Amino acid sequence: MLWSISTYITSNLSSIVLILLFLRYLVSLNKDKRLPKGPSGFPLLGYLPFLGKNPHHTLWKLGEQYGSIYTLPLGEQKIVILNDWDSVRNALRKDSFLGRPDVSMFSLVTGVKSLIDDNHSSWREDRRFFETIFKTCFDSPNIFKNLVNELKSLLIYLKRSNGTPIESRKNTTKYVNNFFYSFIFGRHYISSKSLFDSALFLRISILSLYPSWIAKTFYKLFVMFNHHHFTLFAKFFKNEAKNHFKSMRNESSIRDLIDYYILEMQAKKTNYTSTTMSIDKLRANCQVFLSFGCEAFISSFEWSLISMAYFTEYQQVMFKEIEKTIGLQRIPDFKDEIRMPFTTAFLNEVFRWKTVLPFNFTRRSTDDATILGHFIPKDTLVVANIWAVHHDSAIWEHPFRFNPYRFLTDDGKTMIGDHEGFMPFSLGKRSCVAETFVKKWLFIYIVVILQNFSISSPSGEEAFDEVYHLTVRPKKDVQLTFQWRNES
Numbered sequence: 061m062l063w064s065i066s067t068y069i070t071s072n073l074s075s076i077v078l079i080l081l082f083l084r085y086l087v088s089l090n091k092d093k094r095l096p097k098g099p100s101g102f103p104l105l106g107y108l109p110f111l112g113k114n115p116h117h118t119l120w121k122l123g124e125q126y127g128s129i130y131t132l133p134l135g136e137q138k139i140v141i142l143n144d145w146d147s148v149r150n151a152l153r154k155d156s157f158l159g160r161p162d163v164s165m166f167s168l169v170t171g172v173k174s175l176i177d178d179n180h181s182s183w184r185e186d187r188r189f190f191e192t193i194f195k196t197c198f199d200s201p202n203i204f205k206n207l208v209n210e211l212k213s214l215l216i217y218l219k220r221s222n223g224t225p226i227e228s229r230k231n232t233t234k235y236v237n238n239f240f241y242s243f244i245f246g247r248h249y250i251s252s253k254s255l256f257d258s259a260l261f262l263r264i265s266i267l268s269l270y271p272s273w274i275a276k277t278f279y280k281l282f283v284m285f286n287h288h289h290f291t292l293f294a295k296f297f298k299n300e301a302k303n304h305f306k307s308m309r310n311e312s313s314i315r316d317l318i319d320y321y322i323l324e325m326q327a328k329k330t331n332y333t334s335t336t337m338s339i340d341k342l343r344a345n346c347q348v349f350l351s352f353g354c355e356a357f358i359s360s361f362e363w364s365l366i367s368m369a370y371f372t373e374y375q376q377v378m379f380k381e382i383e384k385t386i387g388l389q390r391i392p393d394f395k396d397e398i399r400m401p402f403t404t405a406f407l408n409e410v411f412r413w414k415t416v417l418p419f420n421f422t423r424r425s426t427d428d429a430t431i432l433g434h435f436i437p438k439d440t441l442v443v444a445n446i447w448a449v450h451h452d453s454a455i456w457e458h459p460f461r462f463n464p465y466r467f468l469t470d471d472g473k474t475m476i477g478d479h480e481g482f483m484p485f486s487l488g489k490r491s492c493v494a495e496t497f498v499k500k501w502l503f504i505y506i507v508v509i510l511q512n513f514s515i516s517s518p519s520g521e522e523a524f525d526e527v528y529h530l531t532v533r534p535k536k537d538v539q540l541t542f543q544w545r546n547e548s
C-alpha cells in the first residue's frame with residue numbers, strides 16, 4: 061500500500077517536472093527564434109568543446125561566417141557575441157545593456173554581490189564611490205608613499221639581479237601585489253601569512269575556473285570544497301576592518317581603501333542618508349580587486365616590460381622622452397603624461413596589441429532592445445569581443461604589428477585622443493571602474509623602471525606567445541634582463 065502511494069506520488073511529480081521542463085524549453089525556443097542566428101553545439105555543452113584555448117580567436121573567426129552579431133550556445137546559456145566596433149559601441153553605451161547575469165562566480169565565492177556582478181541600485185552607490193576613489197587616491201600622501209615604497213623595493217630587487225636574466229612574472233608579481241595589499245589594508249601581506257595564503261588561493265582558483273565558462277553547479281561545488289579558505293579571508297578582513305575603525309582619525313590621515321570606505325559609511329550615517337554600504341560588501345569588492353584586478357594589472361605590466369625588451373628602438377625613444385621632460389631623478393606625476401606622448405602611445409599599443417581582457421564581463425539586457433537592427437529580447441546575455449575590435453584591419457593598419465605611432469599624429473608629437481576602436485577598459489557606464497588608477501599606476505612604474513634600467517631579453521620570439529587564463533598573459537615565464545643605467 062505504502063509502496064503504491066509513493067509510486068503514485070513519484071510518477072505524478074515526475075510528470076509535472078517533465079511538463080515544466082517542456083514548457084521552459086518551448087518558451088526558450090520562442091525566445092531563441094528571435095535572437096541573431098549563430099552556430100549550434102552539443103546538447104547541454106553547446107559550443108563549449110569547440111572554443112579552444114584562445115576563445116577570442118575562435119569567436120572572431122565565427123564572425124566571418126555569421127557576421128558581427130551572432131548567438132552562441134555556451135553550456136546552459138545562449139550568449140549574443142558582438143564581434144566588431146560598430147556593434148560593440150552601439151550596444152555597450154546603451155542603458156539597456158547595463159545588467160549582469162544573475163549568477164556569477166564572484167558572488168558565489170564572496171557570498172555577497174560586489175560591484176562587478178551587482179544588478180541593483182546598490183551598484184550605482186558602489187560605482188559612484190569606487191570611481192571617485194580610483195580617480196583621486198594617488199592624491200592621498202599615504203597611498204602615494206606606499207606606491208613609491210613598493211616601487212623602490214622592486215628597483216632594489218632589479219638592481220641586485222646584477223644584469224642576470226630573471227623570470228618576469230614570478231619575480232615582479234610580489235611587488236605589484238604588495239602595493240595592492242597596502243592600498244587596501246595600509247600594509248603589505250608579507251606581514252600576514254594567513255591573508256597571503258587565502259587570498260593567493262582565491263586568485264589562483266578563480267583564474268583556473270573562469271576560462272572554461274563552466275556552469276554554475278561547478279562553481280557551487282568549488283566553493284563548497286574550498287569553504288575554509290574563504291572563511292579565513294572573511295575572518296581576516298573583519299578583523300582588519302575592526303582595527304581600522306579603532307585606529308582611524310580623520311580625513312586628512314587616510315591610509316588606505318578601508319579608511320575611505322569607513323569614512324563614507326560614517327558620513328552617511330551622520331547625515332541620515334540611506335545606504336547599502338557594509339563591511340561585507342567592502343570585503344566582497346576587495347576580493348574582486350585582489351583577484352581579478354591584480355591579475356589584469358600584472359598581465360599588462362608584464363606585456364609592457366616584454367614589449368620594451370623586444371622593441372628596443374621604441375624603448376630608446378621612450379627613454380629619450382623621459383630624459384628630456386622629467387629627467388632621471390624625479391618620480392613622475394600622472395600630469396607628466398601629457399608631455400610624454402610617445403610613452404603614452406607605447407602603453408596604449410600594449411593595451412591594444414595584447415588585449416589582456418579579450419572579453420568584457422557578460423552583460424544582460426534589462427529591456428527589449430536592438431543592436432544595429434537585430435532584436436535582443438530582455439534578459440539576453442551579451443559579450444563583446446574586445447580583442448576582435450582591437451585587431452580589426454578596417455580600423456588598424458597591420459593590426460598584428462606592434463606600432464605605437466598609430467596613436468600619434470603624423471608628426472609623431474601629439475597623442476590622438478579617443479582613437480576609434482580603442483577600448484581596453486570597455487565602454488559605457490559599466491566599463492572598468494579602475495581605468496584611471498591602472499593607467500596612472502602603470503605609467504609611474506614603467507617610467508621609473510626606465511629611468512633606472514635598460515631592459516632586454518635572452519628569450520626568443522616565443523616570449524610573445526600567449527595563453528588565455530582569465531587574462532591574456534605570456535604562455536611561458538619570460539626571461540628579462542635589467543641593466544642598471546648608472547653602471548653603464
Ligand code: HEM
Nearest residue numbers: 175176349353356357360417420421485486491492493494
Ligand atoms: C590593465 C588592467 C585592467 C583592464 C584592461 C581592465 C579592463 C576591464 C574590462 C574590459 C572590464 C569589463 C567592463 C564591461 O563589462 O563592459 C572591467 C570591469 C571592471 N574592472 Fe577592470 N581592468 C583592469 C584592472 C582593474 C583593476 C586593477 C581593478 C580594481 C582595482 C578593476 C576593477 C574592475 C571592476 C570592479 C569592474 C566591473 C565594473 C562594473 O561592473 O561596474 N579593473 N575591467
